[in-house]
Amino acid sequence: MSGLASRVVLITGGSRGIGRAVAEKFLEEGAAIVVAARTASEVRAAAGELGRKGPVLGVVGDVSRRADIARIVRKAERLTGAVDVLVNAAGVQTPIGAFADADMARWKENIDVNLVGTAFCCRAVLPGMIAAGRGRIINFSGGGAMSSRPCFSAYAAAKAGIVRLTEVLADELRASGIRVYAVSPGAVRTRLAEEILATPRERVGSEYERVRAKERTGFDSARAAAELVSFLASPAADGLSGKTISAVWDPWRDWAKGTAAPDGDLYVLRRIDGRQFRKGRP
Numbered sequence: 001m002s003g004l005a006s007r008v009v010l011i012t013g014g015s016r017g018i019g020r021a022v023a024e025k026f027l028e029e030g031a032a033i034v035v036a037a038r039t040a041s042e043v044r045a046a047a048g049e050l051g052r053k054g055p056v057l058g059v060v061g062d063v064s065r066r067a068d069i070a071r072i073v074r075k076a077e078r079l080t081g082a083v084d085v086l087v088n089a090a091g092v093q094t095p096i097g098a099f100a101d102a103d104m105a106r107w108k109e110n111i112d113v114n115l116v117g118t119a120f121c122c123r124a125v126l127p128g129m130i131a132a133g134r135g136r137i138i139n140f141s142g143g144g145a146m147s148s149r150p151c152f153s154a155y156a157a158a159k160a161g162i163v164r165l166t167e168v169l170a171d172e173l174r175a176s177g178i179r180v181y182a183v184s185p186g187a188v189r190t191r192l193a194e195e196i197l198a199t200p201r202e203r204v205g206s207e208y209e210r211v212r213a214k215e216r217t218g219f220d221s222a223r224a225a226a227e228l229v230s231f232l233a234s235p236a237a238d239g240l241s242g243k244t245i246s247a248v249w250d251p252w253r254d255w256a257k258g259t260a261a262p263d264g265d266l267y268v269l270r271r272i273d274g275r276q277f278r279k280g281r282p
Contacts, residue, residue, distance in 0.1 A: 004233060005030035010076045010083045012036045012063050012121055013090030015046035017190040018140070018222045022087055025226035026233075027054035034076040034083075037090065038062050055079075063090045063117030064109070066124075073124040082128035085136040085233045088118045088162075092155075093143070093192045097203040099153040107154045114158035119165060126178070135178040136233045139166050141244050142184035143192075146269070151205040163244050163269050170242030179241040181232045185225035186248035187214050224248070231256045243267035 009026045013019035014035035023033050023046070032055040037043050040060045047058030059075050061068035076083050092113045095106040118139055129135030143149065144156025145163045166182040173180060187193070193211050201208045225247040231237055232245070239261045245252050255261045 007084035008032050008079050009085040010034045011087040015042040018185050018188055018225050019089035021222035021226040022229050023050055025230050032079055036061050036072045064112040066120050069120045069124045077128055082132045083125045086125045088121050088139045093195055096199050097151055110154035111158050115161040118162050129178050130176050133177045137180045138229050138232050139182045141182040167242045167268055182244035184246040187219055188222045189219040228252055
């Protein structure tokens with residue numbers, strides 16, 4: 001779908017969960033994969049298993065540390081000269097609980113990983129992408145970015161920040177041949193869902209019952225999120241740059257088949273007041 005044969009795709013948080021599903025999908029597309037994560041044993045295991053399906057380089061690093069990101073990107077760029085696609089899938093969810101009771105050091109750590117880490121990764125790949133005149137950056141959002149998420153204030157604030165960062169970068173880079181997107185993957189059964197179920201119900205609030213309900217009805221598919229990422233990495237998605245697309249709710253499969261994608265202020269963050277929100281561009 002995405003025409004990424006022999007291109008280099010860097011996936012942070014690619015050793016497990018949704019990031020792992022994204023790595024598998026891009027290997028099917030013929031891409032060379034760089035998987036980055038914090039835990040050395042998980043990186044080694046993922047690189048070994050994924051390497052049976054195609055070219056994979058595993059690199060250990062923490063996205064909240066700019067020096068780690070610079071090292072990861074240098075190793076990725078040695079493969080072909082530039083990172084063609086960056087997928088920012090690394091993330092943490094804790095601390096969980098009321099903001100009034102939050103450990104603010106841990107609260108800041110969440111922002112450092114989710115929002116600042118995403119920004120560090122974007123900044124690190126941009127020189128190579130700008131020089132090449134092309135590139136795709138795909139950030140992961142969801143988790144309270146579009147509506148309130150009580151008991152998850154740090155996570156929700158970081159994810160909302162990622163959505164706005166995505167839109168700003170898309171506008172700044174439009175003339176450079178670089179496209180930037182955000183993905184809301186849905187309620188996938190990942191380590192984050194397990195954290196919610198392992199936390200006392202009174203600290204989690206309504207999110208606890210929502211995850212329990214998903215256990216009964218079925219979680220959303222990590223594969224669907226990976227297929228959306230693959231579509232966004234293709235030229236067919238150029239017109240969606242700057243938008244946040246849901247793997248579950250939005251008709252992106254129709255867009256992938258050629259149906260006109262939405263224009264204007266649909267699929268972006270706006271205050272709905274009749275002035276800032278517009279159905280179409282003037």
